[in-house]
Amino acid sequence: MFASDISSSRRRFLKGAGASVCALSIFPKKLRANHTKVSKGEAYSVLVDLTRCIACRACSRVCVKANGLDPADDGSNVSPQHCETLAYNKWSTVNVENVPEPMHKSLAVGVKRQCMHCLEPACVSVCPVGAFSQTEKGPVIYRSQRCIGCRYCMIACPFEIPKFNWHSGFTPVVGKCQFCAQNRLFKGLPPACVEACPTGALKFGSREKLLFEAKVRVKANPKKYIKHIYGENEIGGTSWLYLSGIPFEKLGFKSNLPTSPIPSFTWEVVSRIPIIIAALSGLFGMVAFSLKKHIKDQDDLPKAGAS
Amino acid sequence: MKLLGWIFLIGVVTIFFWAACAVAFGRYTQTVKRLCRYTLRIFWLVSLGVLILRFGKGLGAISAMSDKFPWGVWIGLLQSGVALAAGGFVTAATVHIFHIRRFEVILRPMVLTAFLGYLFVAMTLFVEVGRPQRLWHPLVMWQHTSIMFEVAWCVTLYITVLMIEFSPVIFEHLDMPKVVKAIHYGAIPIVIVGVILSTLHQSSMGSMFLVMPEKIYPLWFSPLLPVFFLISAVAVGLCTAIIESFFSHKLFGRSLEIPLLQSLAAAAQIVLLVYFGLKMVDISMRKEWQSMWTVPWLGVSFGIELFGCVLLPIILFSIPAVRLHVRGLVFTSFLVGGGIILNRINVSWFSLIPYTHTTYFPTWMELCVSLFFVTLTVVAFGLAAHHLPVFPKAGGKIPPQTSSEPNLN
Structure with a gap:
């Protein structure tokens, strides 16, 4: 029972992670960095x-x-x-x-x-x-x-x-x-x-x-x-x-x-890096530690966690 | 000289390939072994000569790269190396983040592979970059808009993370259980950092090419390049795990858990399916299917890469006759690996040819350098597998100590 719990939460995570990564990468970015400090007219x-x-x-x-x-x-x-x-x-x-x-x-x-x-x-x-x-x-x-x-x-x-x-x-x-x-x-x-x-x-x-x-x-x-x-x-x-x-x-x-x-082509990617780092560390951290707790609770059954 | 070089290189490759086949089919006799060793020594001597030439007379002396074609085959192979090393972070995430413990048996070999893969990348960079003595510059001279800057940081940090992930093996060997335990406590954060770095790095390998929208052949250029590079790396990471389990079984007499390989194959199949679907949608959305015909040989290359090495493995993995047999699984995994290498070479080399109007073809010395690093990596893996407790004892759990390994040869 516990095992299925874990695997279903895993599955839920994968779905959520996949969806959020897709959203992060497809969501259009309005901000475009102007890399130049040069005024176009006076150059x-x-x-x-x-x-x-x-x-x-x-x-x-x-x-x-x-x-x-x-x-x-x-x-x-x-x-x-x-x-x-x-x-x-x-x-x-x-x-x-x-x-x-x-x-x-x-x-x-x-x-x-x-x-x-x-x-x-x-x-x-x-x-x-x-x-x-x-x-x-x-x-x-x-x-x-x-x-x-x-x-x-x-x-x-x-x-x-x-x-x-x-x-x-x-x-x-x-x-x-x-x-x-x-x-x-x-x-x-x-x-x-x-x-x-x-x-x-x-x-x-x-x-x-x-x-x-x-x-x-x-x-x-x-x-x-x-x-x-x-x-x-x-x-x-x-x-x-x-x-x-x-x-x-x-x-x-x-x-x-x-x-x-x-x-501007690479800025699309570079500007998303901080948010990707934050999102991934949050998601993975949550999953890793919550699953660890689940598994610790049923430590007596050595192979039940694998499914 | 040129012809001699090519003959030499092809000879060496043939002998190594033959030896690999001999291993795969269980015919790795003493004679083959000895031949392999002698070839290796001669090959290394020649390669060292090539390296001396490179540092003495510059890149132009050994490579076919030119102002018109400044990035050659090394970049493609380097990127393949990064992709093939993806098994490390995929397995680490499976074991330490998703807590699927039965994959723990392949964790150490995969981390070692990733580490050596990245060392291969670092070695290649050392030769490829014009001023290797300044390779530390990106770490000090920040330039945050550059993808290359991101790559430099990710490679450095990830090599460090891989060293930490692999260090328990060494400390076990040195019989320092307390240190091992201490590292084990920090495993989850370390693995998370590793996974994030890999995600960034694998995708930035694709982002690097976003700066040339007009140069790359439209079959390959897509705003989604970073996503493609990441997904395909995950798939090939799973397949390297299969290949490596097989060869370590053959060479070191490790037990082979076919159900484990089958789950790896099933996972790879799903990832490949996602990749294939995205690729289809991408090309259809950009309406670039006609590019298959405008430059026919690129269309063929693309076809082999996508249909032969992605779609075919998806089908093969679902055929019971293939899935139930080790050789079927390994063969299909090789197909996927080859497809990824072809993909990286397509993106970084072939796709630029129509635009630049120059035909770049590597010299034998360029390939010699790459093969030199590949053999170094393979030998390093063999040595580590021989002397360190990389593989668990037959049966499952990682052994607490390194001693008493009877069938280690």
Whole structure:
């Protein structure tokens, strides 16, 4: 009789626990943490107008110099066929994308790539040691002193920007564009690449102003530009904004990005952890001790508790 | 060199597999044993060489991982290791929280398995992480929004809990009954802490992938990933208990309680059924069934994982011919275990291939490192089972002392 009591209370517990876990996990969460302390309008920003880029790679070269990097490819090869790739010691690249046109000619467009400096960056939120951080004015910077080399940032970054030094045994680092935050922005200078650009394809300013200017440019010249400012809404907005005359997906930009920031996906889970701990310890504690008491009461019957 | 490496690795795996089969079918003769030992020694020497290369020349020298594919096969295997270690917390909860005492006979081996499983994870992390000398950083440099931070804490705390849970065995061996008794009093709180840590950790293994909604193939990406990882881990934990009881019976001559294995199988069946149902509902709700066909080989992989290794075991466990025979139970459990490993590899490796447009395939050295750690774990288990009172004497209750174990070989 007692045995059936115990097993039925066990069963009741399992049902209750299952239901509450389901409720905890399915119940929608209204609170969404705003991870950023950066105001969207005032963030430092760069507008890249791809229609003005002549692929001279001045930005690539000056980036290497300004940040003291020593990549195998320093950007001095300006042939359009040459392909630059981002690496831990190469933070900015320009590649010429050939876009096939319907009229049997192809259009060559220079595309600069570097960290997009998301307003709500995935890398900052996923790094277990806080090696990535976002400064108050938006630039997302990496400090190697904390890095353990887990490469979660590389997996999490929607633009696949952080790169890793695969050839160091104990001291590999991750590398990505720092927005020249420490060596230039804090001194009131624009990023090195912006300063080096001879055609005005890059423009530095506050995000609000640049967004406005981008919209003005698109409106003034609707034939030249497509009606999409890349970075305005992608994963909650980025500090680097792109204008183009050709749809972005044809230039190798990710076109399937969600508009909600990446950190919100895990925050859904992380924010529930305290309540899960509390609920589980309460439930298990109750069951364990109450069943123990039941069993103690019938200690004389050694195998009755097992059913 | 590359070809030689692969031939060597495949040879080693074949010999170990053959030895495992020999054990399973009761043909583990002295010759097999000796061959196994020599292979192991050579294999360990080669693996140590690979490890020296890794720490001398970096990850790029031994692995096929690259900037385009920064997480390789190690992550999948590491996650499988975590899942296979779930038997520890499932059994501990059964015995100490639900007080189903007849499972006490498998408690110690399962806790040992969990402990060694987590050691496997820690060893893999030590090689996988770029700067292993800084593995303690997450414990000091808090970053609470990171799932990886949660994982680091859970692994550390849970290894500690497992050590405490396993320590009575060592104290019994050292003949210190007072300490054993003291730990026994604290058993329930310790087990509860362990269960909570496991719940968090198993599910956070899935939460890790929530940050790449656009990268993971839609068959696998789901907001419910943490729930799936937790449920499947519970199922595979029950199945490892079956497998392990069988092998310890064969190797160490332990008595085999078939009714116990059958209840484990019945529990696993229910958990698998819940998992299967949730998975079905999830994919139907997200309307992603057509993804089975858009990338056919991923569809096949998904089919094997879900229908071959979840649905099939559910059916097999309910067929009397399978359920009543040890080999049937063990075979089905292997199916479930294999399915979980495939699932973890699918999520962390295969599902990323269409997005990244790169084909990552591990080098033989990567697999060599993993197999090295697996063999270390297995050998450690064997040594512990041989020298410590891990298994109860034939008949049931855990023996009070370690002495007089006649059929221990």
